[in-house]
Structure formats: structure tokens, C-alpha cells
Amino acid sequence: MSAVLDDMDSRPGSTTSLLRTIIGLYLRDAGGWMAAKDIVALMEALGTSGTVTRTALGRLRKKDVVVQEVRDGIPGFMLTDGAGAMLSRGDRRIFNPRSMAPSDPWCLISFSIPETEREKRHQLRRRFHWIGCGTVAAGLWICPDSLRVEVEEILEDLQLRQMATIFVTETPLVGGSLKEAVSSWWDLDAVAELHKDFIRELDAAGRAARSGHVEPSAEAFAVYVQCIDRWRVIPYLDPGLPLAFLPDDWPGVRGVELFTRIVEDYSKPSRQFVRATLELAAEVAASP
Incomplete structure (x- = not known):
């Protein structure tokens, strides 16, 4: 399955989608393998029960995103080779929003x-x-x-x-204006709604980040995961056309700015929270 098919495969905000986002963000950072109980703990920080998480893990196994592997007697999951390559391609699209200049081919x-x-x-x-x-x-x-x-x-x-x-x-030569032609070639209303929904749901987090330093916490982790989960379909459907060819009230600029700000302010504390959670779990497992 290609990166785009996988990104569109589950509805943002659903358990499977959030789990896929956590795996994409942190399983590679954890060395390519993570204990099932640690995945459950991270999902619990998002308000999802262990039972529901395990069901979602089963779905991702069927889609060949992860495979189960036991290490030192501890059941866990690692990425399939195909999923690893797929996530790398997805990273390039998600974290590098496109922006076409009017003179570009x-x-x-x-x-x-x-x-x-x-x-x-x-x-x-x-x-x-x-x-x-x-x-x-x-x-x-x-x-x-x-x-x-x-x-x-x-x-x-x-x-x-x-x-x-x-x-x-x-630049294509059209009968009317290129702005009118673009609006007939793409469903810009649908893309604009994706940006507007993202802004409505994440604007408060963006304002909070500007007001002060974001500390590593379950709350910071939840904000960042939900941000990536909500955003990841937008860079696929939004071709990043020049503003001159888009509606005057185009929300994409604000959407990209908000996404960039949340990534800058929340990615590091979120990663620190995950690492602290995994280290604590390892210490507990090693204690007599």
C-alpha cells in the first residue's frame, strides 16, 4: 500500500488513525520496536483504553503496517519493511507543505x-x-x-x-481567467474546509504555545499527536497552488502557519514525554 493510500485509509481522530500516527512518529525513534504495553500506555494518554488499542493494533497487523515480535519475553510490535518506507515518504509530504510559485511549471x-x-x-x-x-x-x-x-x-x-x-x-492558456479555471479543476471548497476544520480544532493549542514554554507532559503529547493526525491528509489533497490562483479568503496560509507553529513548539516536549514514558516502563520491568 502506498503512503497516500495508507494516510487516507483511516479517518483522522479515530483510534486506528491515532495509533497509526503514534507508530509513525515514535516507533522508529524507539529503535523500530515497542512493547505492546508501552503502546497501550501512550494511547491511554489520548484517552483510549487498552482493549480498544489492542483491537486497533490487530487492524494495523492485517494491513501489514506492524508485525508482532516478542523480545526478552515481552510482546511488542515492529514496523514491516514496506511500512517503514511508506512512513518515510509520508514524512516528506506531511512535514514539508508544498508551495507552488506562479512561474513554476x-x-x-x-x-x-x-x-x-x-x-x-x-x-x-x-x-x-x-x-x-x-x-x-x-x-x-x-x-x-x-x-x-x-x-x-x-x-x-x-x-x-x-x-x-x-x-x-x-502557465496554461485558458479562455477565461486561470483563477476561474483552477476552481473548476480542483474542489477548492473541500480543501478549504479541511484547513478550516484544522484551524478550529488546533487554534487554541497554537495560541497557548505562543503564551509560554511548553513542558513535556501527556497534554503536550496529546496536542502534538492530534495535530499530526488531523493534518496528515491535508498536504496530499492540497496541491499548494499559488495564492494568485486561489480564492481571496484562502485559509491554507493560516493552516500551514498554525501547523508549523505547533510542530515547532510541541514536537520536542512530546518526544521527551514519550521517551520518559518508555524509560519508566523499562525501569519498572527491570525492578525485582
Whole structure:
């Protein structure tokens, strides 16, 4: 499963989604393996019971995100090789929001897929949408040229590269204004709502961070995990188009600023809380 498919696979805020976010953020930092009881303890900091967490772990095992491994008699979980690579790709997208300049090139993808391959055609459109492509016509999609590598990967993965032609172009020449054309190629209202929802839910945390130093705590950990969990789908669906081509009241700028501020203020204390939690668990386990 590709990084984008996994990121879209569970609803942000759900137990499985939050657990996946914790694993993505901290399991690698813990050396690639974490005891099941420690994962449960971290999820409890988010208000999730051990029973519910174990059920969610079972779901992630079925999706080949984690595998169970016992170390020194302690059951735990480690990432699969595929999941490790997937999370690394996801990191690059999530923590580096895109921003296209008006003079940057565009990528156009034209394809014609026979009816015998209609399921692949459906998957192609679905995955193009999920990486932030817009639809010019039924068989013609558009995106910033910075996404061309991902477009190529999708075509190769679906074995459709021979049925598609990619054009790299300067600013498209349209009948009306490019701003009007962009609003018809992308569902900007849906992307704007994602930013607005993120701002509504995390704005208070952003203001609190500005008012003083954030200490390592379960609260800081919860804020940071919820921030990443809520944000991680936005950099996929938002292509990062130039402001000149977007609505005047575009909330994306504020969304990116808020995300950046929370990452700067909460990532370190959250990581310190996790490490302290794991160290305490190790000390308890080693005590007679």
C-alpha cells in the first residue's frame, strides 16, 4: 500500500488513525520496536483504553503496517519493511507543505484506458485525486510539476504507463481567467474546509504555545499527536497552488502557519514525554 493510500485509509481522530500516527512518529525513534504495553500506555494518554488499542493494533497487523515480535519475553510490535518506507515518504509530504510559485511549471497527464481495464482506470483517478491532482477533463489531469515523480510512480504501480502521456508546460492558456479555471479543476471548497476544520480544532493549542514554554507532559503529547493526525491528509489533497490562483479568503496560509507553529513548539516536549514514558516502563520491568 502506498503512503497516500495508507494516510487516507483511516479517518483522522479515530483510534486506528491515532495509533497509526503514534507508530509513525515514535516507533522508529524507539529503535523500530515497542512493547505492546508501552503502546497501550501512550494511547491511554489520548484517552483510549487498552482493549480498544489492542483491537486497533490487530487492524494495523492485517494491513501489514506492524508485525508482532516478542523480545526478552515481552510482546511488542515492529514496523514491516514496506511500512517503514511508506512512513518515510509520508514524512516528506506531511512535514514539508508544498508551495507552488506562479512561474513554476505544470504537469498535464493525458490517458486513454480501455473498458477492459476500467477498475485500474478507477484506481488511477482515485489516486491522482489523493495526491492533489485536478481534473481538466475525463482523461486529462493537471498538477504542479513537483508532483510528476509521484504521478509516474502511480502509473508504473498500476502498469498503465504505456497508456498515458505526460506534458510539462508553462502557465496554461485558458479562455477565461486561470483563477476561474483552477476552481473548476480542483474542489477548492473541500480543501478549504479541511484547513478550516484544522484551524478550529488546533487554534487554541497554537495560541497557548505562543503564551509560554511548553513542558513535556501527556497534554503536550496529546496536542502534538492530534495535530499530526488531523493534518496528515491535508498536504496530499492540497496541491499548494499559488495564492494568485486561489480564492481571496484562502485559509491554507493560516493552516500551514498554525501547523508549523505547533510542530515547532510541541514536537520536542512530546518526544521527551514519550521517551520518559518508555524509560519508566523499562525501569519498572527491570525492578525485582
